Amino acid sequence: MEDLSWTTVSVDLLRSATPWRTFRWHRGQRHYSGSYWAATMREQVIYESRLELTKLLYADFDPLVHGIVAQPFLMKTMAGATVRSHIPDYLLITGQGPVVVDVKPHRQLTRPEVAITFDWTRRAVEARGWRYEIWSEPPEAELENIRFLAGFRRDWLFRPEVLDELRLADLDGVPLDAAVQQLPRWPGPCVRAAVHHLLWTHELRVDLGEPLAPSRLLRRTA
Numbered sequence: 001m002e003d004l005s006w007t008t009v010s011v012d013l014l015r016s017a018t019p020w021r022t023f024r025w026h027r028g029q030r031h032y033s034g035s036y037w038a039a040t041m042r043e044q045v046i047y048e049s050r051l052e053l054t055k056l057l058y059a060d061f062d063p064l065v066h067g068i069v070a071q072p073f074l075m076k077t078m079a080g081a082t083v084r085s086h087i088p089d090y091l092l093i094t095g096q097g098p099v100v101v102d103v104k105p106h107r108q109l110t111r112p113e114v115a116i117t118f119d120w121t122r123r124a125v126e127a128r129g130w131r132y133e134i135w136s137e138p139p140e141a142e143l144e145n146i147r148f149l150a151g152f153r154r155d156w157l158f159r160p161e162v163l164d165e166l167r168l169a170d171l172d173g174v175p176l177d178a179a180v181q182q183l184p185r186w187p188g189p190c191v192r193a194a195v196h197h198l199l200w201t202h203e204l205r206v207d208l209g210e211p212l213a214p215s216r217l218l219r220r221t222a
Contacts, residue, residue, distance in 0.1 A: 014069060014091055017073060017091075020073065020074055020087045036060075039153040051137065052090075054135075061150070061200065062092075062094075064094045066095065067091075067092065071087050072088065072091035073091075084120065086120075086121055088102050088121065090103070096131075097131060099130065099133055100132050101134075102132075102134050103135045104118075118134060145212050149200045150200070151196075158193065163198065165183050165186075175217055176213070176214055176218060195218075204218050204221065205218070
């Protein structure tokens with residue numbers, strides 16, 4: 001594979017990158033690996049740990065993200081006579097510019113080798129005017145809500161007529177459970193699922209900092 005200068009490699013080229021490491025399973029492996037169907041990409045994106053999967057969920061839910069690339073490139077730098085190398089976990093292509101993401105549990109962030117690697121990676125990324133993010137464990141309630149809403153991310157599963165009627169209904173300030181009653185001619189489970197899909201797509205919003213109880217109030221996205 002050809003080596004390219006970090007300062008000149010294009011986002012368009014990185015958008016089509018394949019994961020640097022080979023996806024693998026083996027008995028006794030320490031990490032939980034798999035693939036996630038991202039609505040943003042309309043295809044599978046790999047992850048190598050449950051924490052990486054949480055980042056995928058958040059990236060897929062983020063309306064600013066329109067591209068997700070797993071293990072997008074191998075970075076190399078010289079530290080004296082030593083060659084340092086690092087593969088970031090994700091590249092997010094957003095409306096506000098590229099974001100390079102490393103995923104690591106909180107408890108590991110103070111390890112010297114981790115801190116050194118993330119420090120020179122941050123400096124290299126930010127020198128290009130890109131953003132660098134270290135992702136650790138998110139708030140539990142927020143994660144559970146986003147994980148739940150991800151079950152409604154596949155748009156082809158919802159009747160367009162139900163979605164259109166919900167878009168026209170006055171749902172601002174309506175409790176989540178009461179929204180189902182706004183469309184009495186449709187089966188309740190069908191309407192409830194469509195409401196959750198509109199929450200996933202951010203056409204409706206709700207406070208995700210608390211569990212999604214039936215009494216949570218819906219808001220229209222401005």
